[in-house]
């Protein structure tokens with residue numbers, strides 16, 4: 336199984352912080368109140384969690400893709 | 404705004420009604436409070452939101468509401484106004500989404516049951532951590548839902564008032580008219596769909612002119628619509644000189660009025676307004692068969708055969724419950740002398756394509772802003788409103804004495820009276836009786852106590 340890549344569209348993120356509720360160990364907010372992720376790539380087991388975070392982002396700022 | 408109106412403005416017993424109720428801003432404001440915030444109002448047809456996430460931007464009184472279907476398939480009606488600063492959260496006529504993100508500051512409301520516990524709940528606000536320190540209680544700031552909602556065989560209704568009597572009680576025997584609207588030409592309820600595209604337009608008339616016209620005004624037809632009958636606009640074309648193509652039927656079709664409830668209809672519960680004779684014989688045969696199936700089904704289900712003509716459900720939804728046409732119109736108040744009218748056309752959900760397309764074209768030629776029959780009516784409503792706004796005109800009331808004292812209890816319905824002669828203002832008198840009861844500011848319990856019929 337390939338890993339998962341997570342990307343934040345910084346211009347879209349509005350600091351809803353919903354992603355922090357889902358995965359506080361992965362998402363945080365920086366000094367501009369824009370989300371940051373703890374790593375660029377995650378193991379496949381965390382795909383569900385990451386997709387859930389993306390689904391709960393009102394700004395659709397979280398993009399989850401396969402790592403190549 | 405005044406809390407209630409002078410009861411002397413409306414005197415149904417003597418058939419006298421003040422023009423003030425059609426032109427006064429004060430009366431209009433009271434109507435919003437006492438009628439539109441309390442009555443059951445039509446929201447839309449279920450076929451407009453078939454899939455989870457579908458929404459239709461509707462209206463109750465002067466306010467925008469969202470008819471939505473959540474991810475579990477449940478239907479909701481939500482006030483389309485952001486809880487933050489009131490922005491119209493959704494500005495599209497219809498579409499599909501699981502969240503409505505407010506265009507002003509970005510508050511996000513969801514109808515996805517996996518994200519929120521109740522549809523319309525506030526699901527996210529920008530800068531929730533940095534700005535609100537995560538302390539904003541999102542469960543308290545969702546879109547406002549209506550107090551009651553009902554799906555009557557696909558017709559969706561709602562009310563803001565938790566105390567409003569149940570939909571069944573509120574509609575009474577008028578439900579048979581609604582059943583016909585919701586049924587296909589073979590009489591199966593829930594087997595119609597709305598033709599895509601609700602027509603919306605504004606007229607310079609008081610909203611009650613629209614309701615009253617369909618409620619039972621058989622009186623205006625020969626005068627107002629003689630030109631459309633003359634050109635042969637009906638399904639039968641030039642040879643069948645009425646707009647409904649019903650020239651083979653006797654004209655004495657009566658009229659029904661629900662005295663305590665305010666609803667009313669042209670024709671009676673016992674009178675089946677037959678299918679027309681079409682120019683195209685295949686269509687005549689097709690509908691003849693469907694009509695026979697309808698008769699058998701209704702008899703088996705112990706439903707009255709009639710209740711098909713134009714009618715109005717108090718306060719502002721009017722309908723043609725038969726198929727020729729089968730349409731409904733809602734008169735949304737804008738101001739005392741301005742109304743936004745919305746028209747839906749309903750057809751059997753299993754019609755052969757050519758027949759559906761014929762009906763679509765005929766409906767459009769009949770009703771709606773471009774419909775020839777509707778244009779006759781709009782002309783009357785606009786000019787009547789305009790000519791009633793003057794200082795002198797306002798001193799003189801309207802006359803509603805047609806058929807006064809000539810109605811008798813229905814043999815089919817226990818909450819209605821019928822007028823055997825089709826031209827009467829009995830329906831309007833009772834409509835304004837209901838109007839006055841609500842406008843008095845009386846509670847539903849008090850209104851219920853005063854019931855008993857006249």
Ligand code: SF4
Pocket residue numbers: 343347348349350351352353354355362369370391392393394395396397
């Ligand atoms: S949920 Fe979306 S918008 Fe909100 S902080 Fe996370 S990435 Fe940004």
Ligand code: FES
Pocket residue numbers: 485486487488489490505506507508509510
């Ligand atoms: S008005 Fe809707 S977020 Fe401010």
Ligand SMILES: [Fe+2]
Pocket residue numbers: 616623624627628776779780
């Ligand atoms: Fe008319």
